[in-house]
Amino acid sequence: MHNLLERYYQLRELISEDSIRQDELLKQHTYTRMGGKADLYVTPARYEELQVIINFACQHQLPLTILGFGSNLIVKDGGIRGIVVNLNKLNQIVRNEHKIIAQSGAAIIDVSRAALGHRLSGLEFACGIPGSVGGALYMNAGAYGGEIADVLESALVLTPEGDLVRLTKEQLELGYRRSNIGPNRNIVLEATFSLVPDEYDAVKAKMDELTHLRESKQPLEYPSCGSVFKRPPGRFAGQLIQESGLQGTRIGGAEVSMKHAGFIVNVDDATASEYISLIRHVQQTVNERFGVELETEVRIIGEDK
Secondary structure: OHHHHHHHHHHHOOOOHHHEEEEEEHHHHOOOOOOOEEEEEEOOOOHHHHHHHHHHHHHOOOOEEEEOOOOOEEEOOOOEEEEEEEOOOOOOEEEEOOEEEEEOOOEHHHHHHHHHHOOEEOOHHHHHOOOEHHHHHHOOOEEOOEEHHHOEEEEEEEOOOOOEEEEEOOOOOOEOOEOOOOOOOOEEEEEEEEOEEOOHHHHHHHHHHHHHHHHHHOOOOOOEEEEOEOOOOOOOHHHHHHHOOOOOOEEOOEEEOOOOOOEEEEOOOOOHHHHHHHHHHHHHHHHHHHOOOOOEOOEEEOOOO
16 A cells, blocks of 8 residues: 555656546446446546556556446456556547547547538447447447448557557457457557548438437436447347346346346446346356357456455
8 A cells, every 4th residue: 555655646746636546436437337446547638648657557567457438347346456547538539521530538429429510421320339439449339230340440559568559440450349459458549530421411310310229229227338248149139138037137236127138237336246246147047048158248347345
C-alpha cells in the first residue's frame, strides 16, 4: 500500500492532477454496475499523456488495463491491480470528405450520428451499440448484419513500446467479435471509417428502424453487459437459452432476462461473482441439453474478492 501511494504521487507529478485517482470504484464505470476498485485510475486527455502513463507503468512494472465504456465487460469484485486507463477524454470526431475520423474514447453511437449529420451511410448498424470506438475495434463490434470491419479503413494505435503506428483493417485481423488488438497489446487511439454519401432521410430511416428493433427486443431498463454469448455456428444463443427453460433464472441479483434470453441483467445490486456464476450455469445447462458450448462475447477481467 505504501509503495502504491508512492507511485500515485510520482505519476501525479507527470500528468495533470485531475487525471488520476486512487481506489476508484469501477462499478461506476461499467454498464453492469459491478466491479471492485482500481488501484490507480487515470483519464489522459492527450496522446502524449497516455504515452507518459505507458512508460511509467513499464518502468515500475505495474499492470496496465485499458477500460473503454465498460459496455461489454465484467470487472470482478476484487477490482484491478496496477493502473486502469479510461480514454473517454479522447473523444474528438471529425469529417474528411466521405470519411469519419474518431478518437478511441468517442462513443460509437455518436460516430454513427455524426455520419448521419454529414449524410454518410455505413454506420447505421452502430446506432445502438453502447461502446467506445476503441472497444468497438477491439471486438469488431456488430449488430443487425453490420460490423466494424465493413467500414473501417485504418486505425492509429499505440504499441507496447510506445510508438504510434497506423494499421489497416487487414493488419488488425478483424473476425467475428475479435481482432489482434488485445493479443498484440496495442492501444487504439483513433479510427478512420470510410463511408458512402447518401440521402439524410434514407440514413435516418435505417437508424430509426434499428433503434426501434433494439428498444423493443432488448432489456435496456436494467444494467447489463449486452449480449453475453457469441452466436454458435448455425444457431442462436438466445434461442438455445430460451429452449433450455432458463429465462427468469436468478443467482443473487443477476437474472437471465425474460425479454431477451441472450442477456443477463442486474436486477438487484448483483455482484460480479453472482453474474459470472449465472453465466457458467447457462453454459452448463445449454451444453447438457443441446451439446453446444456457448462462448462468451463479454470480457471478464480483474480479481476475485
